[in-house]
Amino acid sequence: MLDKYFDELEVGSRNVSRGRTITESDLVMFSAFSGDWYPLHTDSEYAASSIFGQRIAHGMLVLSAATGLVPMKPGVVLAFYGMDKVRFTSPTFIGDTIRVEAEVVDKRDKGDFGVITVRQEIKNQRNEVCNTAILKVALNKKPAA
Amino acid sequence: MLDKYFDELEVGSRNVSRGRTITESDLVMFSAFSGDWYPLHTDSEYAASSIFGQRIAHGMLVLSAATGLVPMKPGVVLAFYGMDKVRFTSPTFIGDTIRVEAEVVDKRDKGDFGVITVRQEIKNQRNEVCNTAILKVALNKKPAA
Amino acid sequence: MLDKYFDELEVGSRNVSRGRTITESDLVMFSAFSGDWYPLHTDSEYAASSIFGQRIAHGMLVLSAATGLVPMKPGVVLAFYGMDKVRFTSPTFIGDTIRVEAEVVDKRDKGDFGVITVRQEIKNQRNEVCNTAILKVALNKKPAA
Amino acid sequence: MLDKYFDELEVGSRNVSRGRTITESDLVMFSAFSGDWYPLHTDSEYAASSIFGQRIAHGMLVLSAATGLVPMKPGVVLAFYGMDKVRFTSPTFIGDTIRVEAEVVDKRDKGDFGVITVRQEIKNQRNEVCNTAILKVALNKKPAA
Amino acid sequence: MLDKYFDELEVGSRNVSRGRTITESDLVMFSAFSGDWYPLHTDSEYAASSIFGQRIAHGMLVLSAATGLVPMKPGVVLAFYGMDKVRFTSPTFIGDTIRVEAEVVDKRDKGDFGVITVRQEIKNQRNEVCNTAILKVALNKKPAA
Amino acid sequence: MLDKYFDELEVGSRNVSRGRTITESDLVMFSAFSGDWYPLHTDSEYAASSIFGQRIAHGMLVLSAATGLVPMKPGVVLAFYGMDKVRFTSPTFIGDTIRVEAEVVDKRDKGDFGVITVRQEIKNQRNEVCNTAILKVALNKKPAA
Numbered sequence: 001m002l003d004k005y006f007d008e009l010e011v012g013s014r015n016v017s018r019g020r021t022i023t024e025s026d027l028v029m030f031s032a033f034s035g036d037w038y039p040l041h042t043d044s045e046y047a048a049s050s051i052f053g054q055r056i057a058h059g060m061l062v063l064s065a066a067t068g069l070v071p072m073k074p075g076v077v078l079a080f081y082g083m084d085k086v087r088f089t090s091p092t093f094i095g096d097t098i099r100v101e102a103e104v105v106d107k108r109d110k111g112d113f114g115v116i117t118v119r120q121e122i123k124n125q126r127n128e129v130c131n132t133a134i135l136k137v138a139l140n141k142k143p144a145a
Numbered sequence: 146m147l148d149k150y151f152d153e154l155e156v157g158s159r160n161v162s163r164g165r166t167i168t169e170s171d172l173v174m175f176s177a178f179s180g181d182w183y184p185l186h187t188d189s190e191y192a193a194s195s196i197f198g199q200r201i202a203h204g205m206l207v208l209s210a211a212t213g214l215v216p217m218k219p220g221v222v223l224a225f226y227g228m229d230k231v232r233f234t235s236p237t238f239i240g241d242t243i244r245v246e247a248e249v250v251d252k253r254d255k256g257d258f259g260v261i262t263v264r265q266e267i268k269n270q271r272n273e274v275c276n277t278a279i280l281k282v283a284l285n286k287k288p289a290a
Numbered sequence: 291m292l293d294k295y296f297d298e299l300e301v302g303s304r305n306v307s308r309g310r311t312i313t314e315s316d317l318v319m320f321s322a323f324s325g326d327w328y329p330l331h332t333d334s335e336y337a338a339s340s341i342f343g344q345r346i347a348h349g350m351l352v353l354s355a356a357t358g359l360v361p362m363k364p365g366v367v368l369a370f371y372g373m374d375k376v377r378f379t380s381p382t383f384i385g386d387t388i389r390v391e392a393e394v395v396d397k398r399d400k401g402d403f404g405v406i407t408v409r410q411e412i413k414n415q416r417n418e419v420c421n422t423a424i425l426k427v428a429l430n431k432k433p434a435a
Numbered sequence: 436m437l438d439k440y441f442d443e444l445e446v447g448s449r450n451v452s453r454g455r456t457i458t459e460s461d462l463v464m465f466s467a468f469s470g471d472w473y474p475l476h477t478d479s480e481y482a483a484s485s486i487f488g489q490r491i492a493h494g495m496l497v498l499s500a501a502t503g504l505v506p507m508k509p510g511v512v513l514a515f516y517g518m519d520k521v522r523f524t525s526p527t528f529i530g531d532t533i534r535v536e537a538e539v540v541d542k543r544d545k546g547d548f549g550v551i552t553v554r555q556e557i558k559n560q561r562n563e564v565c566n567t568a569i570l571k572v573a574l575n576k577k578p579a580a
Numbered sequence: 581m582l583d584k585y586f587d588e589l590e591v592g593s594r595n596v597s598r599g600r601t602i603t604e605s606d607l608v609m610f611s612a613f614s615g616d617w618y619p620l621h622t623d624s625e626y627a628a629s630s631i632f633g634q635r636i637a638h639g640m641l642v643l644s645a646a647t648g649l650v651p652m653k654p655g656v657v658l659a660f661y662g663m664d665k666v667r668f669t670s671p672t673f674i675g676d677t678i679r680v681e682a683e684v685v686d687k688r689d690k691g692d693f694g695v696i697t698v699r700q701e702i703k704n705q706r707n708e709v710c711n712t713a714i715l716k717v718a719l720n721k722k723p724a725a
Numbered sequence: 726m727l728d729k730y731f732d733e734l735e736v737g738s739r740n741v742s743r744g745r746t747i748t749e750s751d752l753v754m755f756s757a758f759s760g761d762w763y764p765l766h767t768d769s770e771y772a773a774s775s776i777f778g779q780r781i782a783h784g785m786l787v788l789s790a791a792t793g794l795v796p797m798k799p800g801v802v803l804a805f806y807g808m809d810k811v812r813f814t815s816p817t818f819i820g821d822t823i824r825v826e827a828e829v830v831d832k833r834d835k836g837d838f839g840v841i842t843v844r845q846e847i848k849n850q851r852n853e854v855c856n857t858a859i860l861k862v863a864l865n866k867k868p869a870a
Contacts, residue, residue, distance in 0.1 A: 018654045019768040020180075021780075025315040025750040029178055029757075032319075032467035035165075035213020037358070038222060043309040045387045045415050046219065055311075059225045060212050064205045068180020068762070074191065074598045077183060080204045080233055087227040097770045125770050163364045164478040166490075170460040170605040174467075177609075177757035182648070188599040190677045190705050200601075213472070219308045242480045270480050310470075315750040319468055322612035322754075325455075325503020327793070328512060333744040335822045335850050336509065345746075349515045350499045357495050358470020364481065367473060370494045370523055377517040453799045454623040456635075460605040464612075503617070509743045532625045560625050600760075609758055615745075615793020618802060626799065639805045640789045647785050648760020654771065657763060660784045662812040668805055 001102045003073035005142035006114035009104050017069035017100040019125070022057050024094045030061040057092040062131055066122050069100045075143075078113050081136040090128045097125045105134075113140050146247050148218035150287035151259030154249050162214035162245040164270070167202050169239045175206040202237040207276055211267050214245045220288075223258050226281040234274050241269045250279075258285055291392045293363035295432035296404035299394050307359035307390040309415070312347050314384045320351040347382040352421055356412050359390045365433075368403050371426040380418045387415045395424075403430050436537050438508035440577035441549035444539050452504035452535040454560070457492050459529045465496040492527040497566055501557050504535045510578075513548055516571040525563045532560045540569075548575050581682045583653035585722035586694035589684050597649035597680040599705070602637050604674045610641040637672040642711055646702050649680045655723075658693050661716040670708045677705045685714075693720050726827050728798035730867035731839030734829050742794035742825040744850070747782050749819045755786040782817040787856055791847050794825045800868075803838050806861040815853045822850045830859075838865050 039046035106117035184191035251262035267276040329336035396407035474481035541552035619626035686697035764771035831842035
């Protein structure tokens with residue numbers, strides 16, 4: 001979706017990404033990188049007695065992995081403005097495979113560039129929605145040939 | 146801020162975190178982990194000719210690092226509900242040192258637990274605000290002695 | 291324990307840390323970082339025929355992970371002087387969850403700062419002691435208000 | 436030194452390792468792995484105003500890197516017993532190149548195997564001693580042909 | 581190039597990838613992952629006195645990074661058969677930005693699938709060729725609509 | 726084999742390396758480092774329905790790990806020239822333990838240094854050959870005492 005210029009996208013343009021299995025290794029690496037070692041993610045004894053019954057992925061891990069699942073094309077993305085209504089609706093467990101479904105829900109022409117609003121759902125292999133978010137991204141227009 | 150139980154926090158409770166210098170290594174590691182190799186983050190030639198003039202950190206890198214800067218106490222955090230009004234307001238360059246300033250702006254008692262709303266600002270060593278966001282987190286109440 | 295100034299600690303002050311599950315990923319990452327690929331840690335065939343019957347964590351991995359389990363407060367720790375009587379008393383297997391129990395056993399006032407001696411035990415979820423050590427750390431005194 | 440069987444080593448056997456440059460990336464990776472983000476290692480602003488004037492490597496990082504510099508031979512090392520008199524005598528800065536100098540100072544025959552005591556010095560490219568330690572390691576005897 | 585089915589590619593089809601800056605962090609991470617700590621890659625003192633005058637990236641690091649620069653589409657690639665005439669023709673230094681130029685030089689129809697032969701050149705920002713190689717890859721044919 | 730000078734090796738000199746278990750963590754780390762997230766390596770659902778029935782290691786992961794299994798001695802290796810006839814003959818699954826068997830098949834004296842040709846086989850714990858390759862490496866001659 002971020003591999004197309006502003007003028008190549010329409011409201012209603014949709015994309016489904018490839019999948020990525022979230023592994024124990026991902027939980028360890030993200031705990032390490034972020035510094036967020038909250039025991040729900042890193043202590044299997046603690047997690048076993050939590051409401052989830054096992055370790056769960058960090059919400060921000062899932063959101064971060066999603067950014068890499070969406071194809072991007074050099075020269076297209078100008079800037080990432082922000083997100084709204086980010087909701088973590090189901091936990092992601094070790095071994096789950098996530099994918100990103102995205103749809104353009106608004107586009108605003110700003111002259112030299114444009115801003116698109118994307119509704120993004122992160123789903124797992126059981127088709128449960130793990131996360132929903134609204135993203136705003138500034139995109140370049142297609143260069144003249 | 147997430148090292149206190151729901152009933153130990155008040156609207157207006159504030160916290161300023163320690164700092165973390167965002168290094169070139171962080172950009173490489175986050176590109177690797179997330180799979181987001183957009184050339185603004187990973188190609189110094191491309192970035193030099195961008196509006197930023199140099200490589201910048203991924204927005205999600207900065208948000209992820211912020212989660213690890215906020216002290217958390219095992220047993221306190223029940224679940225991370227989501228975020229609103231996430232805005233990337235200034236770029237983070239290699240070598241910048243970020244910190245997190247957070248303030249409780251709302252709290253809702255849900256019976257066995259509570260939900261706090263936190264206004265979070267990520268600032269750099271020049272006191273520029275890089276990111277603002279509203280977070281919603283479910284917290285446990287303090288266990289009876 | 292390292293989140294308190296020298297004059298806030300007494301001989302006998304104790305702390306029990308949160309837990310961290312030592313994963314296969316931790317063994318791989320520490321082998322990679324340290325360069326110590328001894329097959330007891332990295333070759334499951336070799337390890338199966340060793341006295342341990344399976345791969346074990348590096349002693350230094352366990353000691354390193356312990357440093358991150360002990361809460362530290364910026365401005366408190368002046369320098370890490372060293373360790374004595376470091377003994378690896380039980381192996382740590384993949385999936386074990388370790389915690390750190392520490393007690394101040396001596397404190398010496400050095401004028402502007404102080405040096406504490408800490409007896410540290412690393413235990414697993416079966417309450418076996420995996421490592422014992424005596425640490426010496428220089429701490430700042432509490433700044434005047 | 437750990438690439439020789441117990442009966443191939445004598446009191447006085449010495450070894451000098453290859454070098455390893457400790458990079459900013461190593462500081463970030465070790466902070467991440469260990470969870471020890473103390474700002475002397477990770478916050479360049481804080482470190483600039485410390486007695487060291489810049490970020491320094493974690494003592495345990497240096498000790499861990501040393502374990503990978505000492506050649507080991509599969510089948511030789513039986514177990515790592517522990518360390519005594521571990522002293523961090525000089526800081527390691529980003530860009531320093533360390534090497535390990537080791538000498539067998541005692542050997543005890545235990546029947547099927549033996550235990551050696553090694554005096555280890557970690558030095559940098561300025562020949563400053565960064566760390567000294569006494570290590571005890573159980574080694575196998577050379578198998579009959 | 582590997583984002584197209586066998587029947588969508590012709591002999592002569594070409595692709596130029598995005599760039600990736602090879603950082604000090606990449607050298608450290610690849611040394612760690614591979615276990616190849618040869619001092620030309622990891623000891624800045626040793627490297628300074630070598631014929632290269634500074635640390636150089638591992639040949640296999642450059643080849644590995646190239647695999648991630650070539651776009652791939654799920655369902656297209658069946659298997660990676662191998663490589664011929666892999667030659668490391670210029671060193672890659674810290675800070676160099678590499679890209680991959682690839683051209684299909686042969687295609688063989690195998691019935692249900694096909695095998696393409698690709699001539700690949702890895703170039704840096706000075707347009708020096710760092711590596712040349714011939715790759716053989718089995719690709720699926722485009723599924724019927 | 727790369728721990729001996731050119732004049733210490735003969736055509737026919739052989740070496741068998743230690744083993745390394747290829748873990749799920751290795752697949753995740755190599756996908757991350759290389760940027761090659763092809764779903765055969767990273768999506769357990771996709772891989773389950775492939776001809777392999779499960780995730781397989783990247784060919785380049787296996788080749789890269791092999792470079793770290795071959796002992797190298799500082800001062801011996803001058804440069805890595807390249808590879809020929811690299812063939813991936815069997816998949817490497819998570820949990821497989823690989824080793825490298827190498828034999829010098831040619832040596833050429835170049836005056837100040839020499840070039841050896843090595844036939845390398847990477848085998849797993851079932852003695853299946855996963856990869857064969859011919860490597861060319863420039864080695865120094867033994868320095869005069």
